[in-house]
Amino acid sequence: MAMPKNESGTTSLSGLDIAGAFFAPIQEAGPPSPTKRHIKISIIGTGNVGMAITQTLLTQDLADELALVDALPDKLRGEMLDLQHAAAFLPRTKIVASTDYSVTAASDLCIVTAGARQIPGESRLNLLERNVSLFKKIIPPLVKYSPDAILIIVSNPVDVLTYIAWKLSGFPSNRVIGSGTNLDSSRFRFLIADHLDVNAQDVQAYIIGEHGDSSVALWSSISVGGVPILSFLEKRQISYEKETLVKIHKEVINCAYEVIKLKGYTSWAVGYSVANLAWSILRDQRRIHPVSVLAKGFHNIEDGEVFLSLPAQLGRGGVIRVINVPITDEEADHLRGSAKTILELQEHLGL
Incomplete structure (x- = not known):
């Protein structure tokens, strides 16, 4: 195909599909494969x-x-x-x-x-x-x-x-x-890993409930390298103070406040956290994440429709199922308290 000439007689790409001029077509090329997915x-x-x-x-x-x-x-x-x-x-x-x-x-x-950002003094x-x-x-x-x-x-x-x-x-x-407590749980895993001097990826630990001050740390299900921590300590008769556990949970809650105080906002950790969720969903990874889901019917939460974080399997359909993670009576009480906190807010909204 001859290319158009400008007034000086030189070749011009004006008004021409540049890609069409740059590439030679393949003979008898068919349409793109219908199996290719555009995400x-x-x-x-x-x-x-x-x-x-x-x-x-x-x-x-x-x-x-x-x-x-x-x-x-x-x-x-x-x-x-x-x-x-x-x-x-x-x-x-x-x-x-x-x-x-x-x-x-x-x-x-x-x-x-x-x-919306909170105005100073705003409830x-x-x-x-x-x-x-x-x-x-x-x-x-x-x-x-x-x-x-x-x-x-x-x-x-x-x-x-x-x-x-x-x-x-x-x-x-x-x-x-x-996004719930996916990031809270990452902070939790980091702090536990830091205490034990191991890689955070080898720590399995969940924060569930409200993404906030009433969140629940599932100490009973923490494992490192597949070894349940609390039962391991008990079997070896190694003493530990409950105050140490409480202190680590408080650190998790205060992490975001500290970052905001120091740099004005949080961003990078939540960026990785949400991208992590997106990957599990769109690549149908079926991984377990503590995310905010409709919690009614789980762990005797029956008072109303409330979303709070529970370990859930994520895939191409969204939430595939919620994991029946064993929790202690004390953890269950805290979880229901977390649900009550959220329900009270929803009731005030008059929805």
């Missing part, structure tokens, strides 16, 4: 947390397309361009951004990080009410454009807002997941 993830909110999640997802080569949505158009475009300019150093991922939710159409996974309930109003603007359009998506809620208070997202979406509960 799309949408992230709502491009603050520190949203961008940490985005950056982590990009480096892990999980999605073919990332869609970013935010209410601030200039910041949104700036973040998109900044990421696009790194294309030469990253796996090939299409990055799009808009204030219009239509950009999220046909998403496999929608991750919501947007949320937790008032902050929650403002976030509920915000979710009423976020969730319906996500459902409209991606009716088959799975929702991951990261915005705080995550357990109540996951419940709100579930109600607003009309999705089955297995497709609405809160």
Whole structure:
């Protein structure tokens, strides 16, 4: 095919498909294989947390397309361009951004990080009410454009807002997941590993319940390298102080507060945590994560519909099942107390 000439007689690519000029077509090429899956993830909110999640997802080569949505158009475009300019150093991922939710159409996974910030002196309930109003603007359009998506809620208070997202979406509960205590459990594993001088990946330990001050540390199920810690200590008649366990749990709760005090916000750890959940879901890994799920019916929680974190198996369908992890009577009491705390907040909202 002859290429068009400009006025000086030189070849011009103006008005021509450059890719078509650059590549020679393959003879009798058929359409792309129908088995190839295009994975799309949408992230709502491009603050520190949203961008940490985005950056982590990009480096892990999980999605073919990332869609970013935010209410601030200039910041949104700036973040998109900044990421696009790194294309030469990253796996090939299409990055799009808009204030219009239509950009999220046909998403496999929608991750919501947007949320109102607490005003000094503002009550937790008032902050929650403002976030509920915000979710009423976020969730319906996500459902409209991606009716088959799975929702991951990261915005705080995550357990109540996951419940709100579930109600607003009309999705089955297995497709609405809160990031919950997945990060709390990572902090827990780190602190235990630090005490024992082992790799955190060799520590199996869960924080369950509320992502907050009423969370529950499952000491009875902690193992290191497959060895249950508490029963091991008891069999070897090695004494330990319960206060030490309580102190480690308090450290887990205070971790986020310390990071916020020092740098103003948390971002990187939650970025890795949520990307970890996305990987398990979209790659159908069927791994166990402590995430916020509809907890009614588990561990004698019967008072109402409440989302809180329990060890759950995640895969392409979202929550596949909740693990029947054995817990002590004391841990069960704390868990029901955690559920009560969340239910009281929901009742105040008058939902």
